[in-house]
Structure formats: C-alpha cells, structure tokens
Amino acid sequence: MTKRQKYSKRARREHRQGYLFITPAIIITGIFIALSVFFIIYLSFHKVNLFKDEYNFIGIKNYKRLFTDETTRVAFKNTIMFSLVVVPVQTFLALIIASVLNSNIKGKTMFRTIYFLPTLTSSSALTLIFMFIFNVNGPVNALLLKMGILQSGVNFLSNPSFALKVIMAMNIWSTIPYYMTLYIANLQDLPTNLYEAASIDGAGPIRIFFSIILPYLKPMTTYVLLTGIIGTLQMFDQAYIFSNGSGGPANSTLTVSLLIYRYAFGTQNAMGFAATLAIVLAILIFTVSMLAQKANKAESLY
Amino acid sequence: MKKLLVIILTLVLVISVSACKKSDTVSNVDQGNSQGNSESVNENPSQETVKEEEETTVEADYSGRKLTVGIWGGNDAEAAALKQVVTDFEAKTGASVELKTYTDINTQLQADFIGGTAPDVFYVDGSMFPFYATLDVLEPLNPNEIDADKFYPNLLAAFTAEDGTIYAVPKDVSTLAMYINTDLLSSVGYTVDDVPTSLEEMVTFLPELQAKLDEKYGKDQIVAMTYNQDLARNLHLLERNGASVADENGYSTLSSEGVLNNLEFMLSLVKTNAYKTPSELGLGWNGEVFGTGKCVIMEEGNWVYGNLVQNYPDINFEVIDMPSYLGKKSSMSFTVGYAIYKESKEKELAKEWIRYATGEGMVTWCSGAGTLPSREDVAEKMNVQSDPVWAKHLEQIEYSIPWQKGTTISIINTAYQNYLPSAVSGEMSLSDAMAKADKQANDEIENSR
Numbered sequence: 200m201t202k203r204q205k206y207s208k209r210a211r212r213e214h215r216q217g218y219l220f221i222t223p224a225i226i227i228t229g230i231f232i233a234l235s236v237f238f239i240i241y242l243s244f245h246k247v248n249l250f251k252d253e254y255n256f257i258g259i260k261n262y263k264r265l266f267t268d269e270t271t272r273v274a275f276k277n278t279i280m281f282s283l284v285v286v287p288v289q290t291f292l293a294l295i296i297a298s299v300l301n302s303n304i305k306g307k308t309m310f311r312t313i314y315f316l317p318t319l320t321s322s323s324a325l326t327l328i329f330m331f332i333f334n335v336n337g338p339v340n341a342l343l344l345k346m347g348i349l350q351s352g353v354n355f356l357s358n359p360s361f362a363l364k365v366i367m368a369m370n371i372w373s374t375i376p377y378y379m380t381l382y383i384a385n386l387q388d389l390p391t392n393l394y395e396a397a398s399i400d401g402a403g404p405i406r407i408f409f410s411i412i413l414p415y416l417k418p419m420t421t422y423v424l425l426t427g428i429i430g431t432l433q434m435f436d437q438a439y440i441f442s443n444g445s446g447g448p449a450n451s452t453l454t455v456s457l458l459i460y461r462y463a464f465g466t467q468n469a470m471g472f473a474a475t476l477a478i479v480l481a482i483l484i485f486t487v488s489m490l491a492q493k494a495n496k497a498e499s500l501y
Numbered sequence: 502m503k504k505l506l507v508i509i510l511t512l513v514l515v516i517s518v519s520a521c522k523k524s525d526t527v528s529n530v531d532q533g534n535s536q537g538n539s540e541s542v543n544e545n546p547s548q549e550t551v552k553e554e555e556e557t558t559v560e561a562d563y564s565g566r567k568l569t570v571g572i573w574g575g576n577d578a579e580a581a582a583l584k585q586v587v588t589d590f591e592a593k594t595g596a597s598v599e600l601k602t603y604t605d606i607n608t609q610l611q612a613d614f615i616g617g618t619a620p621d622v623f624y625v626d627g628s629m630f631p632f633y634a635t636l637d638v639l640e641p642l643n644p645n646e647i648d649a650d651k652f653y654p655n656l657l658a659a660f661t662a663e664d665g666t667i668y669a670v671p672k673d674v675s676t677l678a679m680y681i682n683t684d685l686l687s688s689v690g691y692t693v694d695d696v697p698t699s700l701e702e703m704v705t706f707l708p709e710l711q712a713k714l715d716e717k718y719g720k721d722q723i724v725a726m727t728y729n730q731d732l733a734r735n736l737h738l739l740e741r742n743g744a745s746v747a748d749e750n751g752y753s754t755l756s757s758e759g760v761l762n763n764l765e766f767m768l769s770l771v772k773t774n775a776y777k778t779p780s781e782l783g784l785g786w787n788g789e790v791f792g793t794g795k796c797v798i799m800e801e802g803n804w805v806y807g808n809l810v811q812n813y814p815d816i817n818f819e820v821i822d823m824p825s826y827l828g829k830k831s832s833m834s835f836t837v838g839y840a841i842y843k844e845s846k847e848k849e850l851a852k853e854w855i856r857y858a859t860g861e862g863m864v865t866w867c868s869g870a871g872t873l874p875s876r877e878d879v880a881e882k883m884n885v886q887s888d889p890v891w892a893k894h895l896e897q898i899e900y901s902i903p904w905q906k907g908t909t910i911s912i913i914n915t916a917y918q919n920y921l922p923s924a925v926s927g928e929m930s931l932s933d934a935m936a937k938a939d940k941q942a943n944d945e946i947e948n949s950r
Binding site for chain 2: 249250251264268269270334335336337351354356357358359445446447448449450461462464468469472
C-alpha cells in the first residue's frame, strides 16, 4: 500500500514544467527518429513502390533475400573488411602519435597543427585529392616507377584488388588526426608524478607507454573504437565519389551504405529491401559496438 | 564599455541575419545539390515586341505566374543559352521562370516525385523515359498542342509510350561522330584519308599509328584512340547482327552469343594497346584527352564541339563518319525531352514553355548549347548544313540508334560497367565477366518486379 508515491502539489507542478521543457525535443526526436525507425521496420516487410503508393505485404521475403543476394554478400564482405583493417590501424597509430606528441619534443605545437589539418578537410574533397594522387600518372605511381618497384604504372583506381585499399588508406589518414587530438587532450590530465615514479623505478619509454599511458587512456580508447566502428561500417561518401556511385571495379568498393542507396533509388524499386539492409546494418553496428566495449573493459589493467 | 560591445555585436548579428534575403528559390541542400544554380528571375519586361510566328504562339498573359523548370547542370555555354531562352520566354508571356538545377537528376527527381515537389516541366533523358512512363507521374500530351508532326518521327517515338500516348517532347538530339586531330595525324605521316572507314581495318591501323606515335613522342605519351566502357557508347556495336543486350522482358542477355561475339571484337581493339579509356590515362572524358592533345582519334557527341572550340582552340580537327562494323555504319543518338509533371498546377504555362522551347527557343538553345535540333524546320532555320561539323553530326542521325532500351537498361549498364574492366584487364574471361554481370543485373531486375 505504501508503494504509491505521493507527490506534493509543488512537486507535481515542477514535473509538469519539466515535461513542458522537453516537449520540443520529444516532438523532434519522435518525428525524425522514432517515426522514421518504425517506418523503416514497416517498409522492410513490404514490397514498396513509393511513386504509386503501393505497399504489398510480403512477410520475411526481404530478409530471406539477404542470404541469397550475391551483391549483398559482397557488400557486407567489403564493409566488414574495411572496418577490420581501418579501426585497429587508426586507433593504434593515433595512440602512438599522440603519446609521441605529448612528450617534450621540439616543434610539438607545429606538428600538432599540421597533423590536425586532414580532419578539417571535407571527406569528399579528400577523396578527389586521393584519386588524383593514386592516378595512373600521379605522384604515387611516379615514385614507385622511379624506385623501380613497378615496371609500368598501376591503375589503382580501376583495379579491384587495390581500389578498396586506397579508400582504406585515405580513411585512416583523415581520421587519425581527430583521434590523435582526443588522445592528446586526455593525456594532458595524466599526472606527471606517475612518469617520475616510473622513471625512478627504471622504466624505459616503451614500458611507460604500455603500463601507464595505455591503461590511462582506456576510456578514451573505448570511445575511439566505438566511433571508429560506427563510422567505418557506415562509410558511403568516399566509396560513392571513388566509384561514381557504381560500387567500383567489379563491386570492390561496394559498401553496405552504397548498396542501400543503390537499391533505394534508381530504377530498382527495391525500397523494402533497402530498408531491410538498413536494419541489418544497424543491428550489426550495435552488436559489434557492444562487443568492442565489453572487450575493452574486460581486461582491466587498473 | 562592455555594454557597448554587446550592443554592437547584437546589431551586427541582426543586420547580417536580415541581409540574407529569403529568395524564393527551392534549395536542394539536403539533397547534396552543391551547385545551387536556381535562379528566380522576376522581370516585368517593358518591351512590347513579341515575335509572332506560325500558328503555335498563343498570346495569353501569364504575368504573375511562376513556372519551375527542372534541368541538370551543363557547361557554361548551355547555361547561357538556357538563360537566353528563359529571358525570351519571360518577355513573351510575362510569367517568371525558376530554374531548378539537379546534380543527380535521376535520384533527386525520383525523390521529388515521391514528395510531390517535382518541377512543372523537366528534362527527361531518352534512356530514362521508359522508366518514368511507368511511374504515372508524367502528363499525357496532346499531339496537336505540341506540333507533334514537326518533329523527326524517330525522336518523337522515343518519348511515346507503348499505347501511343506522347509524354514528352524532344528538345534536341546529339549524335556521336569521329573526331581526328589532324595536326597529330599529319605529324606522323598520315592523312585523314588514311584512317580506315571500318573497325575491322582499325585493328591493324591503330597499332601502326601507335607505333609511330610512340616513336615520335615517347612511349605512353599519346594514345591512338580513346573509347568508353559504357553501354551508352558501345550499344550500337554490341547489338550488331541481331544481338541484343536485353530480352523482350527486360532481362539482361549480355552473355548471349551474339553480344559476346561483338564484345570479343571490341576487346581485340583494346588488345592493340592503342585503344584506351580516358580513366586509364588518368583523365575525365574523351573531350579532355582530345583537347589536351593526348589522343589522335575519339568518338564523341556534338556537345564536345563547342567545348573544343572554346577551351582548346589550338587543336585542329576534322569530323568524319564513325567507322562501320560488319559492313554497316552506325552511331548512337541521345535525345532529351521536356515532360510535364502530372500534379503540376501550371500545366497550361508548362505547355507554353514546351511550345516555345521546342519552337522558336530551339534555335537559341541549340546554337548556344551545341546540340542538334529535333525538328527539320528549325534545322533549316539554323542552317545546320553550313558548318561541316554540324552537317556530319546531322548525317549520323540516319544510322544511329537511340540510347534507350526499356526500363531496365540502367541496371544492365551498371552491371556491364562493373564487370567489363575485369574482362579487359584479363582477370576474368569475357564470358565469365558477362555471365556475372547478367546475374547481378537479373537478380536486381527480378527483385524489382
């Protein structure tokens, strides 16, 4: 009987005010996020023709198609491989560069500024720049030719085995600075007496890195991993610009986002399947992020 | 002091906010429209001169009405020509015209159809027409209202649905022809007459030409001929001898025997190493390769003519027929039409626009933008025959096939462009590559039905 909480009149009025304050946010979130999510889930069970406003219920046929569609398999393979390579490399390199730039080397500030520049450029502009760099007549080919590694220029952009790797390199190069800056900011808080204590104990810089810096940055690493995973699994704009929307030479730069875009628009009439793909991608990102978070916490080095 | 600063800051903010005049252009920012070329010209013309020509012009007053015209961005010459047509139209009818420029018209226009915000009149590419016709978003046109009998019949047929209803009016046509850099050719000792008139002879001619070019200019500096890996360019070759890239239901038949034979021939040209795509040379399109003097021969549409004259004036060239294949001459023609949106509220004004733009306006547009007129009377008025380049392009209409093939051609083209490079580079055999392309296209077509 005593479970019912009695709020005083004043408390109730304050509650009402609170709800009033968050009403705009609820409306906006409700329409743009909640409603959209429910609509997508609804779409995924239908065969949709948005022009004619036709929705035919087809049950789980779209989900079954996920397993038989060859292009879907390729897209998932590309996306997962992309994420598997880019996330560890960019996290690790960001960590190392951050710890180097945190120490007392000359020109620290200048390096930090220079290294931060790629993040300020839009990814579309970067894609075009990299397409130029890796062009058949571009600097990279010229360098490799001069060094004698290649006999004739390799067309990185039209070669299925190289196209995705170029995008990986570009992505790593452009996101490392952002994470590096986060790490540097985090490292500023590290109390210097820990370094002193470690060096008194005879620890060299590598030991300091693994025993002091790494554990201290664990929470930040979780964030970097999570945003890295979410970002790379959703990569779209670079693949689109690189392959002009087609998914690259022999579907090698086809990511799941690009596939969703192709199925949703164009003459495909496959909006329902695109919705299904979007849901599966969301579930995938969620699962991987949860796993990454657990893995990072599990080995607590504190 | 601090208060003064705050007041000044507030004033600056207020002024800057109010200075951003709310124009009545439709912004496509969220659709990734980076070139916001939308213009809204609100002129109240004072001039009274109206060109009264033929019986098509209706002297109605549309002042105060606004027409949205959906176009895709082109080069500067096209933009200037269209602007002139718009100005003339506004002077004539008193209406105001707003141009809505799309960067990716196929995707964005579809989104506009779904959202109900499509422009009153818009470009329809000949190859996309069959698809749009099935969507029930185009307004059927009365042949009498649009002077249907004045247009070239095969062009009008490209915009006619199977039941005979006309949904769009062709505003121009472009064809492919062969461009030859006469300076480069003569520098290695050939004349235009030496260039073979059949593709079979090209297989032997191109390596010879390439060898001479390599000798004179260095290896890999200038290529003999460029081509494109695109069904829009290759279709007339692939469909020779009764072959077809799609069957009667729209399914892809790229790996059918006839198509494969023709493709084998195309690959034999590629194997000469004197026949490359612009991207293999690191450039954007044929026009750029030709204009920068990096190739001797190219097959391009008449849109490149104005570009060459304007941007690359020191290249001397001559335009000849496309080489024949299997004894028959052929080329591709590309036509674009104006269609009216079914839910448009300005249908009469839209019909006026179509009448004008495909009537008097066509002269302005075609001369400025560098395309061929789709009506014979306009062709005479423009005196197309007087310029040899134009005359040559006009001749190609006779044996060109239009770039249009049912509702599924863009799916087939995507699959084709996806897998052809692997066949060209030798990674996959041609039949394997095309079989994969077929499978990809047919899976998608099957699922869209």
